[in-house]
Amino acid sequence: MKFIIDDANVEAIKNLYEFFPVEGVTTNPSILAKAKKHPYEVLGEIREIIGADADLHVQVVSKKAEDMVREAKVICEKLGQNTYVKVPTTREGLKAMKALSKEGIKITATAIYTPMQAYLAGKAGADYAAPYVNRIDNLGANGVEAAKKIHDIFKNNGLKTEVLAASFKNSQQVLELCEYGIGAATIAPDVIEGLIKNASVTSAVEAFTSDFEGLCGKGKTMENC
Numbered sequence: 189m190k191f192i193i194d195d196a197n198v199e200a201i202k203n204l205y206e207f208f209p210v211e212g213v214t215t216n217p218s219i220l221a222k223a224k225k226h227p228y229e230v231l232g233e234i235r236e237i238i239g240a241d242a243d244l245h246v247q248v249v250s251k252k253a254e255d256m257v258r259e260a261k262v263i264c265e266k267l268g269q270n271t272y273v274k275v276p277t278t279r280e281g282l283k284a285m286k287a288l289s290k291e292g293i294k295i296t297a298t299a300i301y302t303p304m305q306a307y308l309a310g311k312a313g314a315d316y317a318a319p320y321v322n323r324i325d326n327l328g329a330n331g332v333e334a335a336k337k338i339h340d341i342f343k344n345n346g347l348k349t350e351v352l353a354a355s356f357k358n359s360q361q362v363l364e365l366c367e368y369g370i371g372a373a374t375i376a377p378d379v380i381e382g383l384i385k386n387a388s389v390t391s392a393v394e395a396f397t398s399d400f401e402g403l404c405g406k407g408k409t410m411e412n413c
């Protein structure tokens with residue numbers, strides 16, 4: 189499962205890229221609004237940090253298919269080859285996906301709340317389909333199960349579309365989808381940090397250090413003891 193950062197804060201992205209095995213960035217219009225910069229300024233900075241080969245997902249804002257297609261082309265022109273255009277999976281969105289896939293533009297079908305939306309997006313040529321795991325949970329349904337079902341629908345129907353699960357709020361949601369082998373998950377920085385935060389691990393590592401320093405002296409390691 190690919191790990192992607194769901195954020196547009198360049199400092200957070202730099203930091204996560206330094207420490208975590210992450211492979212790209214997703215944004216949406218609300219995430220860009222939080223960055224409080226011109227969208228292409230911040231997206232250019234993100235492209236610079238992650239490099240030309242990494243996946244960058246950028247959403248169209250238009251509502252009509254023809255406008256989405258034009259917007260998608262501008263996004264790709266400005267942000268390079270490995271840019272996935274996020275298209276909301278509406279009726280107009282499906283029309284736009286069919287047109288964009290014919291032109292070889294990479295598509296992430298977004299705003300997915302039901303498996304049927306994902307199936308239609310896959311048939312319309314989307315490369316990724318992004319179910320909103322936590323938002324589905326908040327509707328009283330099961331977001332993890334929906335994402336698994338979408339993964340199975342793609343495999344059982346011979347579609348090349350992969351799940352890019354989105355909208356996570358905790359480690360358990362990520363773990364369950366990781367175990368299931370879905371294609372990718374896009375995760376906000378605080379949830380990524382939470383995947384490795386564990387007081388028992390910290391205390392185990394501190395005990396090793398203190399025992400070794402008791403043997404060899406403060407600040408000593410296997411390099412200089």
Ligand code: E4P
Binds near residue numbers: 215374
């Ligand atoms: C991804 O495609 C979505 O834009 C995003 O993950 C939604 O996350 P949220 O529910 O935390 O806003």
